[in-house]
Amino acid sequence: MPRLSTRTLVAVCGALLAVLVAGFAWVGVRAYLAKGELEALVPVAGDLVDAADARDLDRLGRAADTLASHASAAWTLTRDPAWGVAQAMPVLGPNFGAVRTVAANLSAVSTSAVGPMLELAADVQHDDDTEADGFDLALVERAQQPLAGAASALATADRELSGIHGDQLLAPLADGVSRLSSAIAQASPLVTSLSRAAEVLPGILGAEGARSILFVLQNPAEPRTGGGVTGAFALLEADDGRLSLVAQADSGVFPGRAEPIVPIPDSTVALYGDVVGRFVPNTSMPADFTLAARLASAWWQEHSGTAPDAVVSLDPRVLAALLEVTGPVTLADGSEVDSANLVQRVAVDAYFELDRDAQTEFQQGVTQTVLSHVMSGGIDILAWIEALAPVIDEGRLSVWSAHDDEQRLLADGALAGPAARHTAAGADGFALYLNDATAGKMGIFLEADAGIGSVECRPDGRRDVVVRVLLTNIAPADAGAEFPWWVTGGGLEGTEPGHIALDVTVAAPPGSFFGGVTRDGELAPSTNVVDAGFPSSLARVDIAPGGTTVVEARFTMADPRDVAPVLLTTPLLRDVSVDDAFSAACAG
Known part of the structure; x- marks a missing residue:
């Protein structure tokens, strides 16, 4: 060679x-x-x-x-x-x-x-x-x-x-x-x-025949996982794209039940007690919106005799967003409601200026007037998309269909409710849910500032993620004596008038390990279960007027890897701030 x-x-x-x-x-x-x-x-x-x-x-x-x-x-x-x-x-x-x-x-x-x-x-x-x-x-x-x-x-x-x-x-x-x-x-x-x-x-809008759509109105003055207490229902009929208001009902016309109106998972009962499914105001407590929508459908069917084809959950911010597109409306009393004042008038002023019967009449009047106004003209789809995008992103608007082919398309999108949004947030997604335990409207005076961060504390490389929330009761010191009982709760649930009692739930990605909950730096009693597929820790807090409390929930991730945690929150009356660069520390 x-x-x-x-x-x-x-x-x-x-x-x-x-x-x-x-x-x-x-x-x-x-x-x-x-x-x-x-x-x-x-x-x-x-x-x-x-x-x-x-x-x-x-x-x-x-x-x-x-x-x-x-x-x-x-x-x-x-x-x-x-x-x-x-x-x-x-x-x-x-x-x-x-x-x-x-x-x-x-x-x-x-x-x-x-x-x-x-x-x-x-x-x-x-x-x-x-x-x-x-x-x-x-x-x-x-x-x-x-x-x-x-x-x-x-x-x-x-x-x-x-x-x-x-x-x-x-x-x-x-x-x-x-x-x-x-x-x-x-x-x-x-x-x-x-x-x-x-x-x-x-x-859903009746392209192939008339459909019924149940609008479930959430009131964030009394927080629930899905946004607020279920305060009212409005049934609309859709036929070839045209909508008409058929009926309304306040939550007060639905009597409580000895047994849940539909079966409730044991994990949800472990977190929130047996009130889910027994009382209409708690319809949006479950993170699983499919369950919440089925609850709403069952309540309406028991009330009216017919089940809706679809359920739409929304809060006053959504109605205000629609008024950004359509312009203001004039109520029967001659006053004007627009995108800037609707939330204040419906979710705040009504409870301080009107008695209970007048509140219901006013809120139903606003709902009817706004929906009729929105439906009276053509739908500017681009304007609607622009107006609704922020409230969809905040989780204030959810949709469920009783028709399986439609529900399959809705099931894991941004309109599918808290648990679906949590899933969509990915392997590093966490959720903070707040549920009022006061039986009043003290959510008007609730401020929440949240943070999330990760830290490596273990030799196996699994990182801890800490969700922190600073909760503040901004009500005046004399709230318990001066506010109406329907705002303070009147002590009916054992909470001192003027205080805010809350169930604080943090849900972690599937497979995460519980690491405990602290309140103001001290280990706090907590309920720890896997609900809707997510490891969830709940602790109850009680906040006096002018007071604050800090809750931290810790989880250890399932796998040793880098983590970029994301936090979703219950949409409140006041916007929740989220610091995704919170500096977490190891426990102890």
Whole structure:
């Protein structure tokens, strides 16, 4: 066999080195060009936001075209085989991989999400008829395909971007990836919910025959897991997109029962006692909205003799959001209710200015007037989406269908209630639920500031996650003597008037281990069960007027890994602040 000479080896090595240098130079040039394309998208993102705020579709279209052009160019530049080789390099390789992932998903989102959504928006604007009556179901059906494509593209981008390890990237790239990932993560569940809503709305709204929809009105002045005490019901009939109010009922017309109206899981009873299913006001105590909706349906069927086709749970913030679109309404007494004062008038002032009978009459009058006003004209779908997005994100609006094919589409989306939202939050998702134990409306004076953080305390690498909530009773010192008994609860449940008694529940991801609950730094009695699939710890607190208390619930994660905990909360009358950078400490 011939032997390679030293000169030949040097020549071969030199040629290989030349190829590598040329290859890296080629990749370097393409990386520089791709960087320029991606950087050009920064001002485009600002244009998109400004145009969306102004609802300027022409400007949005131009910005979207620019987005698509730069994103496609960046994706083309990163598809070169040499780029794949660069991804395998130590140290810098993950940066090349991240740029390629970002470029690919930006291109896909611009093509499959932004473009079709803008075409849909133009279609909606062109067909908009504010004088029409109800929902344009044909338009909703035309929206199904573009929404499905947008949802798929955003879900893929969310999954792939969340898989990028920011700690392996150069700082500027890590920051950009983080901001893009956060934006996609926020948009994806909303668009997915809109897509599923477009699939089920025609049926729910009577496209194939009249349907009944039970609106369950939650009152956050008395907190419950799902938002507030179930204070009232309104039955609407939907026929070919047109809605009409059929009947209303206050919670007071539903007598308590000796046994639950539907079977209640043992875990839910362990947390909240046997009051779930026996009293209408506790309908929204379960985190499982399917159970809550079945409770509402059963209560209504017992009251009226017929079960609804769908259940919609909402609170006053949702009605206020609708008034942002439709404008104010005038009540029978000549006063005006608008998006700015509805919550205050319905959930606060009514309890201090009216007796109990007058409260019911006023609140039913507001509900009837607002719903009739909303349903009296055409539905501006774009405006509704814009107005309802924040309250959906806060968990103030939930939907359930008695029809299995529709419920399958609703079951795990943003409109599916607390437990479904918790599941959608992922493997690091936690939830904080507050349930009033005062039997009054002291939630008016409840402030909650929450935090969540993780810490490594164990040799096996499993991290502890701590959920902390600072609860404040901002009622005046003389609340117990000066407030009406229906606000303070009158001591009926053993709580001193003026105090706020709360059941504080923290639910952790499936498989997590209980780590105990403390109140103001001292170990507190707690109930610990797995409810709706989530390990859940509950502790009761009592807060005097002007007082505060701090509750911390600790869990150990199921697996040894990095954790980026997310916290969902019960939507209260006053917004709950959440600090996701809370500095947790080891127990003891």
